[in-house]
Amino acid sequence: MKKTLGLFFLFGLLAFFFWRPALDFVLSIIPSWNNNWNYKAIADRKIGVQAYQGFSKPLSEQIKQSLEKTYGIPVYVLPERQLPASAFVHIKSPRYRADSLLRDLKAHKPDTLDHILGLCTVDISTTKRDASGAVKEPHDKYLDWGVFGLGYRPGPSCVISSFRLHRAPATAFYERIEKISIHEIGHNLGLEHCESPQCVMADAAEKLSTVDGVKAELCESCKRKIGLP
Ligand SMILES: [Zn+2]
Ligand SMILES: [Zn+2]
Numbered sequence: 001m002k003k004t005l006g007l008f009f010l011f012g013l014l015a016f017f018f019w020r021p022a023l024d025f026v027l028s029i030i031p032s033w034n035n036n037w038n039y040k041a042i043a044d045r046k047i048g049v050q051a052y053q054g055f056s057k058p059l060s061e062q063i064k065q066s067l068e069k070t071y072g073i074p075v076y077v078l079p080e081r082q083l084p085a086s087a088f089v090h091i092k093s094p095r096y097r098a099d100s101l102l103r104d105l106k107a108h109k110p111d112t113l114d115h116i117l118g119l120c121t122v123d124i125s126t127t128k129r130d131a132s133g134a135v136k137e138p139h140d141k142y143l144d145w146g147v148f149g150l151g152y153r154p155g156p157s158c159v160i161s162s163f164r165l166h167r168a169p170a171t172a173f174y175e176r177i178e179k180i181s182i183h184e185i186g187h188n189l190g191l192e193h194c195e196s197p198q199c200v201m202a203d204a205a206e207k208l209s210t211v212d213g214v215k216a217e218l219c220e221s222c223k224r225k226i227g228l229p
Contacts, residue, residue: 042189042226045114047075050105052083052120055162059177060119066178067117067185070217072228076113083120091125091144098124098150098159105157115188117181118159126150148176148204148211151184153192158184164208172212179216180204186218189226194219 047067051060057080064075087100101118109116127135128142136142148165151158165176182200194201199219204210218228 040114042071042228043073045073045189046112047071047073047185048078048109048113048116049075050078050108050116050118051080052101052118052122053080054121055080055119059162059174062174063117063119063178063181066216067181070182071185071189078110078116081108083122089125089144092140093123095123095125095144095146096120097144098126098147098161101159102150102152102155102157105159106152106155109156114156115185116157117185117188118157119181120159120161121163122161123163124150124159124161149180149184151187153187154190155188158188160184165211167208175216176208176211179211179214182216182218186222186226191218191222191225194222196221 049060049064049067051057060077064077067075083096084100084104087096087104089095089097101120101124105116105118123146125144125146128145130136146164147161149158149160160177160180162173162177165173165180179200183204186201191201193203196202196219197213198215199222200214200217201219201222202210202214204214223229
């Protein structure tokens with residue numbers, strides 16, 4: 001009896017190790033079973049551009065065009081909306097919480113769109129945390145930390161602000177807006193920060209000089225990751 005049980009156990013173990021790779025292979029070739037139950041090819045997705053009150057309409061149009069050029073998918077400019085009062089904070093200075101705006105954008109995203117980029121002129125902020133999830137030290141610096149943009153990775157919404165992009169040279173302003181928009185939508189599409197120093201997905205960290213140092217395009221490796229030619 002013991003011997004039979006032992007054999008069953010051994011057989012089960014062998015079956016598990018030999019069949020697991022086969023099962024994983026079958027799962028991996030069925031896109032809807034691959035990590036995300038709602039998986040949709042990037043080429044089939046649509047993006048919305050959502051200006052919040054006061055954001056320039058011609059600038060929204062330019063951002064739409066540069067996103068279409070970069071990602072090769074349709075981008076729609078949505079009617080302007082008011083900033084949600086619930087996102088406003090005054091911790092160090094008057095700001096809107098970028099994380100609250102991400103939730104607001106997600107909640108108001110038309111079902112026909114897969115991702116939505118919020119555009120605003122007010123200063124936006126988030127809480128900077130370390131790897132363990134605790135607020136980074138010093139707390140008073142990082143609890144309400146001003147950012148250029150923020151986006152889910154992957155996810156339905158991202159937001160950028162023009163507030164911190166006005167520093168000279170003035171000619172760099174539009175390029176900065178364009179790069180940060182491409183960067184945040186890249187996060188929505190699942191891209192992480194890139195090691196390639198000139199790639200638009202490089203970590204802008206805390207400096208405008210980093211934004212100025214990258215190109216307004218994805219490197220070959222980032223393109224491959226999301227299936228772009
Ligand atoms: Zn980033
Ligand atoms: Zn890259």
